[in-house]
Amino acid sequence: MKIFYAIQATGNGHISRAIQLYPYLQKYGEVDFFLSGNNATLDINLPIKFKSEGCSLHYSKCGGLNYWDIVRNVKPRQIYKDADILPLKNYDVVINDFDSITALACKMQKVHSVQFGHQASFISPHTPRPEKKSVMGEMILKHYAPSPKNIGLHFDKYDDFIFPPVIKDEIINANPKNKGHITVYLPSFQKDCLEKAFNKLPNLSFHWFLNDIKTKHTVKNITYYPVNQDYFNKSLINCEGIITGGGFETPSEALYLGKKILSIPIRQHYEQECNAAALKKLGVPVVYDVADDFYLVIENWLNSRVKYPTMKANNIPETLEYLFDMYND
Numbered sequence: 001m002k003i004f005y006a007i008q009a010t011g012n013g014h015i016s017r018a019i020q021l022y023p024y025l026q027k028y029g030e031v032d033f034f035l036s037g038n039n040a041t042l043d044i045n046l047p048i049k050f051k052s053e054g055c056s057l058h059y060s061k062c063g064g065l066n067y068w069d070i071v072r073n074v075k076p077r078q079i080y081k082d083a084d085i086l087p088l089k090n091y092d093v094v095i096n097d098f099d100s101i102t103a104l105a106c107k108m109q110k111v112h113s114v115q116f117g118h119q120a121s122f123i124s125p126h127t128p129r130p131e132k133k134s135v136m137g138e139m140i141l142k143h144y145a146p147s148p149k150n151i152g153l154h155f156d157k158y159d160d161f162i163f164p165p166v167i168k169d170e171i172i173n174a175n176p177k178n179k180g181h182i183t184v185y186l187p188s189f190q191k192d193c194l195e196k197a198f199n200k201l202p203n204l205s206f207h208w209f210l211n212d213i214k215t216k217h218t219v220k221n222i223t224y225y226p227v228n229q230d231y232f233n234k235s236l237i238n239c240e241g242i243i244t245g246g247g248f249e250t251p252s253e254a255l256y257l258g259k260k261i262l263s264i265p266i267r268q269h270y271e272q273e274c275n276a277a278a279l280k281k282l283g284v285p286v287v288y289d290v291a292d293d294f295y296l297v298i299e300n301w302l303n304s305r306v307k308y309p310t311m312k313a314n315n316i317p318e319t320l321e322y323l324f325d326m327y328n329d
Contacts, residue, residue, distance in 0.1 A: 001029030004091040006102035008145075009037035012227070013249035014097050014117065015044055017153075017166045022046060024316045028093075028324060034086065036099040052082040052101055062193035062290065083108055093327055096145055103145040114149045114327050118248040119271065121152025124159035128278040137270025149326050153314065155252065155278050163322075165252035167313035174237045176257045181205040181223075182298075183239040185232070185250055188266045193290065198222050200295040204302075207235040241302060246272030246286070251279060255311035262301045264290065283308050 003025055008014045018033065025031045032049040083105040088094055094113035096102045098120070106113045121127050122141040152162040184206055186194070191210065198206045199220055206222045213226045225231050236242060236250075239259060244250045246265025254261050263279050263286045265272035276286045283306045287297055 001093065002091045003029050003031045004034065004086075004088060004094045004102075005031055006034045006036060006094070006096045006099040008098040008117075009035050013247055015046075016168065016229070016249055017117065018046060018097065019044075020166050020168050021316065021320075024320055028320070032091075034099070034102060036101050050086060053078065062189055079104070093324065095323070096147055098145045100145050103147065106147070112327070113147045114151060114323055115145055115147035116151045116153075116323060118153045118165075119145070120147075120150040121154040121158065121162045122271070122274065123150045123152065124162065126158040127152070127154060127162070128158070128274060128281060130273045130277045134270045134273075137273070141271060141274075151319070151323055151326070153248070155248075155255070155282060155311065163319050164312040164314045165248065165256075166316065167253060167256050167311075168233070170233045171237070171253045171256060172313055174233075174257065176259070177238050178240050179238040181207050181235070181239050182302075183232075183235045183242040183244075184208040185227075185242065185244045186264060187211060188245065189264075189290075194294070195222070197290070197294040197298070201298060204298075207239065209235075243298070246275045246279070248275055251275070251284070252311060255282070255308055256313060258308070258310075260301065260304075260306075261285075261308070262287065262298070264288075 005018060005025070007018050022031060031047065033046050034050040035044070035048050036052045038053055079101055083101045086102065086105040088105055088109050088111040094102065094106060094111055096113050096115050097117040098115065102113065105111070119141060150161055152159070153165050154162050155165070182204055202221050204221060207225060208222055209225045209227050209232055211227055213224045216223065216225050216231070218224070225235070236253060236259065237257060241260030241262065242250070242254050243262045243264065244254070246263050246269065251261055251263065261279070261284045263276055263284055265276040265286065265288065267288070280286050285301055285304070
């Protein structure tokens with residue numbers, strides 16, 4: 001069997017999931033990956049056969065999306081060209097993790113596919129949304145990478161086609177400890193947005209993962225790290241808590257490890273607002289704006305005694321069996 005797997009590279013989570021799934025997919029046949037977008041910073045140890053610039057995210061300085069840069073960098077002609085030349089008819093199974101080019105190619109070439117991943121969960125009306133829904137956000141979630149069949153991943157089983165998150169082996173096999181530091185992963189924030197707040201808490205140690213850091217180094221109470229999977233796994237496994245965005249994979253891993261979480265969803269990022277709504281239902285504190293008193297927010301968060309529910313890990317063989325059975329129906 002030949003399997004085509006499309007990865008949306010607007011962040012590291014999609015890639016991390018694909019890396020975890022790859023050995024299990026190989027049991028079904030030969031797998032070729034398509035990488036769409038250029039926001040990811042992880043080393044990709046996968047057989048990437050096709051690439052496209054696709055549609056990538058661009059951030060403002062302190063926690064928001066820069067829609068002008070996003071639109072300015074979209075190249076419709078190139079997207080249609082990339083979709084047209086994808087040889088999808090050469091594959092027995094097409095798995096799409098929220099990539100618009102693959103969805104367009106399936107439509108143009110009349111090829112069947114399954115949308116698999118976190119965004120697929122939003123097909124269900126039962127998946128949590130913020131109090132104020134976004135019409136545009138809902139359209140993007142449902143029509144950006146449409147597929148006739150969907151398998152969603154989320155924090156809870158909000159519908160019958162939604163499964164637990166895919167957790168990396170390194171996290172599942174870990175022996176979590178609390179060594180007192182705070183792990184920070186906020187790709188939409190630059191250094192000077194949060195440095196002062198962290199420095200106002202000199203008794204705390206922060207492990208801060210930033211895209212523009214090349215080598216690990218420490219200044220005052222902050223150790224700056226490059227975005228590196230091994231560094232990050234070790235920091236998360238041994239932290240007291242993590243400050244992160246409103247993504248899916250990182251909060252899922254933190255919940256699995258029983259770590260405290262402080263979520264700061266990216267402003268005007270509807271999917272992250274939806275995730276924040278789901279996290280709030282689980283008792284996770286969510287901050288929408290970072291002000292001058294953010295250091296007090298961190299103190300209050302660490303002093304809180306909220307007990308989060310235990311997060312289950314995806315049973316990958318069972319989920320893939322369901323996927324391939326669904327595909328062949």
